[in-house]
Amino acid sequence: MSIIGLGFDATDIPRVREVFARHGERFLRRVFTDEEIAYCTRQRDPVPSLAGRFAAKEAAMKALGTGHSRGVLWKDIEVFRRGGPPQLRLTGGALRRFEAMRAARSLLTITHADTLAMAQVLLLSD
Template sequence: MIVGTGIDIVEISRFRLAKKKWGRNFIQKIFTEGEIEYSKKRRFQDQHFAARFAAKEAVLKAFGDKLSSIRNWQDIEVLNDKSGRPYIKFHRSAKELKAKEKIKDVVVSMAHCREHAVANAILISEDRKQKTEDR
């Protein structure tokens, strides 16, 4: 059952400004080594970084009012399978929240162009019964 959806859009120019202002620390604070390695291999690095940032934000929004439960940006990792399909890997605090909320899967989609990156995340629960008390 779908228990949450989130969407985010990032302006590439604003992402570049943040990267320029805070430098390497910004990238290392937000992204895992795997995300950094993946994005740095791409022709348009900033678009790939921004899309991953948007995906992390979309996942956070899908969890709704539990945002404070995730303490580190790197606890949500955006990876790609062998076919290139993006997926989310949870670590530490995000993994705890995923278990607590009984999330079975996260479907994520990302896109980017010259000026924007966008991502959508859908949380799928193990529980098939609709949670009406949360509405």
């Protein structure tokens, strides 16, 4: 296996808190999938989880080499967890780019420290 994509992002949790307070549901619906919203809003304080997922989406876009353009939408990248480490579910433009890169799998890690949520994404080939 070879690393064919690498992305990292650090997201300011207070900034996400401010955007969430100002735009609420509009912000959530623009950036996150229904499953992500349900998971985060079950938390006592949803903002750190939202910030972690935001950082993961940014890191994934960097690993894909697309940034916020070239046909990849926020909701094309979903962060989910099924009893283990967080994982990415790619759809739409993100999945098309992943396949065009001939990636076989992705690895995601998310961490929080004080006022930052950080995420790293590796894309691996066979």
